[in-house]
Amino acid sequence: MKKTVIALIAAATLLGACNTVRGVGRDVQSVGQAVEKTSN
Numbered sequence: 001m002k003k004t005v006i007a008l009i010a011a012a013t014l015l016g017a018c019n020t021v022r023g024v025g026r027d028v029q030s031v032g033q034a035v036e037k038t039s040n
Helices: 002-017 021-039
Strands: none
Touching: 002 021
């Protein structure tokens, strides 16, 4: 549970920092991978 919260905070930070649509796509993909790793 704690790892999920950390991953969500990291996701919010990354999404807040990106400026382009391409950047958003990369950020969402990396967050998805992080969440996948955390759930395994």
